[in-house]
Amino acid sequence: MLRGTPFHSRTGALCQSQNWRRWAGYVVAGSYELTHDREYYAIRSSAALIDVSPLHKYMIRGPDAVRFLDRVVTRDVSRCALGQVLYTPWCDETGKVIDDGTLARLGEETFRLTAAEPNLRWLHDNAAGLRMTIEDVSDSTAALAIQGPASREILSGVSDAGVDGLRFFRVTSTNVRGIPVTISRTGYTGDLGYEIWVDSERAEALWDALMEAGGPYGITPAGILALDVARIEAGLILIDVDYVPAHRALIESRKSSPFELGLGWTVKLNKGAGNFVGSKALEQEKRRGSEWQFRGLEIDWQSLEKLYGEVGLPPQLPTVAWRTSVPVYANGKQVGYATSGCWSPILKKYIALAHLQSGHAEPGTKLQIEVTVEHHRKRAAATVTETPFFDPERKRA
Amino acid sequence: MSKEGGADYDAIVIGGGHNGLVNAAYLARAGKRVLVLERRHLVGGATVTEEIYPGFKYSVCSYVVSLLRPEIIRELDLPSHGLEILPLNSTVTPLPNGDYLARWADHDHTRRELYRHSARDAEAYDDYGKLMYHLAFAVKPIMAMVPPDPTSLSPKDLRGLLKLGRHFRSLGEERFHALFKLMTMSASDFLDEWFETEPLKATMSASGIIGTFLGPRSPGTAYVLLHHYMGEIDGAFRAWGFARGGTGAIAEAIAGAARRFGAEIRTEAGVARVTVKNGRATGVVLESGDEISARVVVSGLDPKRTFLKLIEADQLPTDFVDSIRRFKIRGSSGKVNLSLSELPNFTCLPGEGPHLRGAISISPSVDYLERAYDDAKYGDFSRRPYMDIIIPSMIDPGMAPPGKHVMSIFVQYAPSDLKGGWDETRREAFGDAVIDTLAQYAPNLPGAILHRQVLTPWDMERDIGLTQGNIFHGELSLHQLFFLRPAPSWADYRTPLENFYQCGSGTHPGGGISGASGRLAALTVLQDWKR
Amino acid sequence: MTNSYDAIVIGAGHNGLVTAAYLAKAGLQVLVLERRNVVGGAAVTEEIFSGFKFDTGAHRIGALHPAVVRELDLARHGLEVIETDPTVFTPLLDGRHLLLWRDPQRCVESIRQFSKADANQWVPFTQLVAKATSLLGAAYASPPPNVVAGGVRDLWTMLRLGGRLRRLGKRDMTEVMRILPMSVKELLDDWFESDVLKGTLGAAAITGMFQGPMAAGTAYTFLHHHVGVNGGILRPTMRVRGGIGSLTAALAAAATERGTTIKTNAPVERIIVESGRATGVVLECGEEIRAKWIVSNIDPKRTFSRLVHPTELDPEFCRKIRNIKFKGACAKVHLALSELPDFTCLPGNGPHSNGVISISPSLIYLERAYDDAKYGGVSRKPYLEAVIPTVTDSSLAPPGKHVMSILVQYAPYHLKEGTWDDGRRQALGEAVVDTFAEYAPNIKSAVLHRHVLTPLDLEDTYGLTEGNIYHGELTMDQLFFMRPVPECARYRTPIENLYLCGAGTHPGGGVNGVSGYNAARQILRDAKRLGRSSVS
Structure with missing residues (x-):
């Protein structure tokens, strides 16, 4: 049966909409209120509390932990400082992305890897002959994201120390009202924010502490619908939506390399440790050039207005982010497909994330995207853009 | 009405089993005058539903639909003749320690459950599923082709071989090698490469031993693991489940289609022999002594009956008769059907629940299955047998009176060549072993039995006409598959006798209610007719 | 340097x-x-006991x-190379014995006491084996072709092998394809009826395997061990002088x-x-x-x-x-003997000790030996393949004394209970001598020294993973x-x-x-x- 997360007693009580979504075998709130608008704005203007417990979490410990991780992920782990967090994908032998997540260095020989999919078997397969252990702590560790401009103040107010000065993509161990936690300055919103990792048994107490402390700042529990809009604005990819994990792709063409997902910056071909899984293929791809690029699309409002105007309607956009594959054209020929998109309330723009053939992916390129206007397929003008769409200074400051 | 050459019919199909009926339906669909002759009072062969105890309906032998070819369902429009396939989605394996292992319809649900036993297996299960999906794809065209004869130099056979060669090359190295392993390994070894949970391996490998005279550690048992995934690649068509009304309803639907196309079906019309001239x-x-003539005769009986009983030995080449004699057809399974006053109450999952609407497998460990095989190897029935159980009345309430239930138990091993031979006493002893074993997992069962029907290979031979009670018309071992099934050079549904064809499970691809043999045989007959 | x-x-x-x-x-x-x-x-070859030299690994x-x-x-x-004659001697407890010789006619004579039909089948069977092994021999002569993604060379190899196969003729070609995936029991049941003959031939198929004679694929291993052997001889026994x-x-x-x-x-x-x-x-x-x-x-x-x-x-x-x-399945027992074993079924010294002495009265005997191993135990009645090289090569032991090397099956590397410690090692040695003594009672008193290599020892000594003598x-x-x-x-x-x-x-x-x-x-x-x- 589907399970509730360690926060379920709290989220359940708050979920007026009964809009529950499945996430990795758990149920989590899609939205708490009947519409998710307020939850979205909490992320961008005050603070939102988001239950991200369904993430898979693995503790990796041992003298060969760095060597192991350098073998598995594309980033250079040997250069990850104590207390640093790396965002990284990992690939199969052919250089196609299996999953992506964050890797936190909690100790000299201790790391926590988060993943969207179960990865224990893959990790074990790569660990043969190395002196290290992998512990699946997915069930015993709950995770809560506090995201938004007020998150720092709220969190510093309830935690012992270390939050105020915590830099972007750093992690620290501290206590929140006496509850031992680790806090990383990471998130899936592209805003100022933190993720808090806590023993599942203390999850409810942590929730209560943050809700209470955040009250005066307008803290709002947010569901994954609001999160989805925020992550698209931030240009962050979502597994199973923007890419198919290599291990589950039934056909080759469904797989993507990091280069094809806009993650070229995470591929460290010359790391000190030498080869990593997929590095040979990625080296070749880099030399050859990738077939696909992953880009933002900004859909032209006037073009939309015109198409809708023809049937006598104002532009009608979905109220939540969409996650279907939508064809993208250049001069009538399909050159790619968008995999998620939404109306960005903060930017006042209709945006999407798309896979584009390399010849059509230069920022500024004018393309067309399919829109269904009153049961008829039309094409609206769109422009290729860099991501993130939304990148406030406070995110890193 | 065409009565070419004075023949009474264009085609006579011997045996109204599901393959015979499929064959007849396709021939009739092509406009031929077809007569089906069935020895029993009802059609279906081993695909029958019978009300042996008033109010309770048993799918006497075969009990699930798994491999029925979608093209047959489509081309004969079986739904319009009453075929309804109800979902049968879960498999639960009760364990002696009071725990259980389940696989449910929902992916997350199954993963959680497997995770409870082994985190790595939960993940391996998905990867394994993906490989099997690909391998099912690789095998599908082979299942659907008339096997070419590799010793022949005829253009047709060479074309077939070339096609096969190209197909294998198109798979790519990884999948070809995986397929090779699957074809040659034991189910147990193959699964050892993926899993560590004993009841998971046992329950999966059990599908590899069904109907064979092999244990899960015998090489050659792995490839049947694929059967479970063959349904997957038919996408939404998925025809895996329980036929409403029992398996007899499948035969009825095919018979209905055959009749609609004009075929005549005669029951209680056993064939004594095939007449041969020149x-x-x-x-x-x-x-009865009546003679009926036809332009072609197609046999749906197993190869032994077809060639050693219906035809005089001197009408066939000696080599061929030798091959048929050597064809291995040992029966290894039995069936127990029960009428129950109440549902079984499993210690591991007490009360009524979704587990009773799916399959229940008594296969706690590979060793357990292997020991069951050891008994059979030396000529005994298994004292602690493997069982695959469903409760049809939970899926289709029409199978039993309200509040009452029927239970179908497939049992292995029950060797056809039991030491000392089968008789009534031994049959009931076998039935007792089954109930005893089951009572360890569901203690209320013995007290709930209103009626018990036990079928051993001996009964299946006598009642249904399966030689040695082999449910697949011949063992599905590597040396009896494809162009070797049932005999080299005669695996294309033709026989050494002109105008005589074979369409039973003893031909490629054989085994299970798939109808593929019947269909491919019909297409072969029609092709020859054109010439 | x-x-x-x-x-x-x-x-x-x-x-x-x-x-x-x-x-x-x-x-x-x-x-x-x-x-x-x-x-x-x-x-x-190692001198384990002073003056006694043993082939401690392979003894053929x-x-x-x-x-x-x-x-x-x-x-x-x-x-x-010493090609022994007879090649195999299988003693039985019922007073009879089977001898296989390099001369097919002598084999036929020995088989006749068990079954006339089998005697008649012998030569045709050796011919089938010869045909099948000549085909395998061709396949062994070069690296195996890449069947799927191969180039011209691979294709050529495949065509060459295909040609060899077709040259067998329709009947033999299908027969060879049919028997390759079979169990050796199915293969032998097709040809013979006498237990001892089938047991003795079937033993060749399971040597070094964690499989019994009923396992599919063992017909292939039977053929494998006959590749390159002169046609007509089954279970050839070849040793090296010294x-x-x-x-x-x-x-x-x-x-x-x-x-x-x-x-x-x-x-x-x-x-x-x-x-x-x-x-x-x-x-x-x-x-x-x-x-x-x-x-x-x-x-x-x-x-x-x-x-x-x-x-x-x-x-x-x-x-x-x-x-x-890998699944190692065998152990080795080495005995220094004061005299030759004296078989109840064939007393005295004679050529029967030249080749392999095979304790394989029937296929069922072998299968039961395997049954024990399947569940992680040592065979209570193991299959034994013994050789006494001193019969043909006196340089290996002091004058008048003998060495005997016994391959024991099944001794699984992975034991269900316990590990291969010295207690187990000695128990295995004793069990082997006891089993042998059923056929040649004097062996017990003839043993001067005993040396046992368990599968674990084979791994430790020779680096054979899990003690598998074939590297897989x-x-x-x-x-x-x-x-x-x-x-x-x-x-x-x-x-x-x-x-x-x-x-x-x-x-x-x-x-x-x-x-x-x-x-x-x-x-x-x-x-x-x-x-x-x-x-x-």
């Missing part, structure tokens, strides 16, 4:  | 020595590194690759004569891999030696899990290596282009310039030198292609 089949003689 | 060679062969087993000799013959500077203080690997040889014997001039280096160690000594001599350096007591710690290419080895003593070609005669599992760092290999490849089935089971899924894994089936490995030449590669199993020979040819062909060496 190396050609010309018709049949019934057990 | 140079610290760099053209080629390093790791392990001086018989295949490694064959490879070394051929590489040296082609003009390469070759170094052979052997962990033990003797060369030979599992083809070695297979059909040596004729080219190897000829081209390396092994006779000049002291190789003398012990099997004389064979490897001859190979070593042939190799050194051509300039090969052989270092014993030189265990390799790891293979140096740089940018995906093998460039040398590091010895356990720390010494680093470089070479263009590294050839491992060690079994594939040890090669990749111990000598190569896992991060140099793809995880999928590692998984395949991990999944190679000879099952269908691990043969030809699948042996040991598809990526290494043509002796190459995913690591450039690292090759395999041991029994873990095609065709594998048995002391025949074919793997070593094929591997050397592959290396030389690759070397020529790359133009990296002065190959003649």
Whole structure:
């Protein structure tokens, strides 16, 4: 049966909409209120509390932990400082992305890897002959994201120390009202924010502490619908939506390399440790050039207005982010497909994330995207853009 | 009405089993005058539903639909003749320690459950599923082709071989090698490469031993693991489940289609022999002594019956008769059907629940299955047998009176060549072993039994006409598959006798209610007719 | 002393020595590194008890690759093969016995006492075996073709084999294809009725296998052991004068004569891999030696899990290596005897002790022995293959005394309960002597010394993973282009310039030198292609 997360007693009580979504075998709130608008704005203007417990979490410990991780992920782990967090994908032998997540260095020989999919078997397969252990702590560790401009103040107010000065993509161990936690300055919103990792048994107490402390700042529990809009604005990819994990792709063409997902910056071909899984293929791809690029699309409002105007309607956009594959054209020929998109309330723009053939992916390129206007397929003008769409200074400051 | 050459019919199909009926339906669909002759009072062969105890309906032998070819369902429009396939989605394996292992319809649900036993297995299960999906794809065209004869130099066979060669090359190295392993390994070894949870391996490997005279550690048992995934690649068509009304409803639906196309079906019309003139089949003689002539005769019986009983030995080449004699057809399974006053109450999952609407597998460990095999190897029935159980009345309430239930138990091993031979006493002893074993997992069961039907290979041979009670018309071992099934050079549904064809499970691809043999045989007959 | 060679062969087993000799013959500077203080690997003769010399690993040889014997001039280096006659003696408890001879007619006579029908079937059966093995022999003569993604050479090999198959004629061709995947029991049941004959032939199929005679694929292993054997002879028994160690000594001599350096007591710690290419080895003593070609005669599992760092290999490849089935099934018992065994069914001394003495009264006997092992136990009534080489070669023991070497099956490497400690070891030795004594009661008092190698000992002593004498089971899924894994089936490995030449590669199993020979040819062909060496 589907399970509730360690926060379920709290989220359940708050979920007026009964809009529950499945996430990795758990149920989590899609939205708490009947519409998710307020939850979205909490992320961008005050603070939102988001239950991200369904993430898979693995503790990796041992003298060969760095060597192991350098073998598995594309980033250079040997250069990850104590207390640093790396965002990284990992690939199969052919250089196609299996999953992506964050890797936190909690100790000299201790790391926590988060993943969207179960990865224990893959990790074990790569660990043969190395002196290290992998512990699946997915069930015993709950995770809560506090995201938004007020998150720092709220969190510093309830935690012992270390939050105020915590830099972007750093992690620290501290206590929140006496509850031992680790806090990383990471998130899936592209805003100022933190993720808090806590023993599942203390999850409810942590929730209560943050809700209470955040009250005066307008803290709002947010569901994954609001999160989805925020992550698209931030240009962050979502597994199973923007890419198919290599291990589950039934056909080759469904797989993507990091280069094809806009993650070229995470591929460290010359790391000190030498080869990593997929590095040979990625080296070749880099030399050859990738077939696909992953880009933002900004859909032209006037073009939309015109198409809708023809049937006598104002532009009608979905109220939540969409996650279907939508064809993208250049001069009538399909050159790619968008995999998620939404109306960005903060930017006042209709945006999407798309896979584009390399010849059509230069920022500024004018393309067309399919829109269904009153049961008829039309094409609206769109422009290729860099991501993130939304990148406030406070995110890193 | 065409009565070419004075023949009574264009085609006579011997045996109204599901393959015979499929064959007849396709021939009739092509406009031929077809007569089906069935020895029993009802059609279906081993695909029958019978009300042996008033109010309770048993799918006497075969009990699930798994491999029925989608093209047959489509081309014969079986739904319009009453075929309804109800979902049968879960498999639960009760364990002696009071725990259980389940696989449910929902992916997350199954993963959680497997995770409870082994985190790595939960993940391996998905990867394994993906490989099997690909391998099912690789095998599908082979299942659907008439096997070419590798010793022949005829253009047709060479074309077939070339096609096969190209197909294998198109798979790519990884999948070809995986397929090779699957074809040659034991189910147990193959699964050892993926899993560590004993009941998971046992329950999966059990599908590899069904109907064979092999244990899960015998090489050659792995490839049947694929059967479970063959349904997957038919996408939404998925025909895996329980036929409403029992398996007899499948035979009825096919018979209905055959009749609609104009075929005539005669029951209680056992065939004594096939008449042969100058190396050609010309018709049949019934057990009643009546003679019926036809342009072609197709046998849906197993190869032994077809060639060693219906035909005089001197009408066939000695080599061929030798091959048929050597064809291995040992029966290894039995069936127990129960009428129950109440549902079984499993210690591991007490009360009524979704587990009773799916399959229940008594296969706690590979060793357990292997020991069951050891008994059979030396000529005994398994004291602690493997069982695959469903409760049809939970899926289709029409199978039993309200509040009452029927239970179908497939049992292995029950060797056809039991030491000392089968008789009534031994049959009931076998039935007792089954109930005893089951009572360890569901203690209320013995007290709930209103009626018990036990079928051993001996019964299946006598009642249904399966030689040695082999449910697949011949063992599905590597050396009896594809162009070797049932005999080299005669695996294309033709026989050494002109105008005489074979369409039973003893031909490629054979085994299970798939109808593929019946269909491919019909297409072969029609092709020859054109010439 | 140079610290760099053209080629390093790791392990001086018989295949490694064959490879070394051929590489040296082609003009390469070759170094052979052997962990033990003797060369030979599992083809070695050791004086365990003063004056008594035993073939402690393999105690028979297979059909040596004729080219190897000829081209390396092994006779000049002291190789003398003894082909025993009779080949096999199977004593029974009912007072009868079966003898198989090199002369088919004598076999027929011996078989006739058990079954006239079987006697008549004998010659036709040997003919079928000869046909099937000639086909396999052709397949063994070259690296297995890449069936799926192969090039012209692979296609040519396949066509050649296909041609050989078709030349058998329709009837035999289908028969050969039909029997390959069968169990040896099914094969023998098709031909024979007498238990002892079937048991004795079937035993050849299960030697070294963790399978019983009812397991599919054992018909193939039966044929495997007859490849290269003169037609008409089944279960040939061939030994080497002076012990099997004389064979490897001859190979070593042939190799050194051509300039090969052989270092014993030189265990390799790891293979140096740089940018995906093998460039040398590091010895356990720390010494680093470089070479263009590294050839491992060690079994594939040890090669990749111990000598190569896992991060140099793809995880999928590692998984395949991990999944190679080893499942050691045999143990060895060595007895120093004061007199020859005296068989109740055939008293006195006679030629019956020349060849293999096979305790294999029936297939069921063998299957039951396997049943015990299947659940992790040692066979209560094991299959025994005993040889007394002193009958034909008195140099191996003090005058009047004898040595007897017994291959025992099944003794599973993985025990369900307990481990292979000394208690178990001695119990096994006793059980074997007891079983043998049922047939030859005087054996008990004749034993002067007893030495037992459990599967664990075989692993520790000879580096055979799980004690598997073939470097990996000879099952269908691990043969030809699948042996040991598809990526290494043509002796190459995913690591450039690292090759395999041991029994873990095609065709594998048995002391025949074919793997070593094929591997050397592959290396030389690759070397020529790359133009990296002065190959003649």
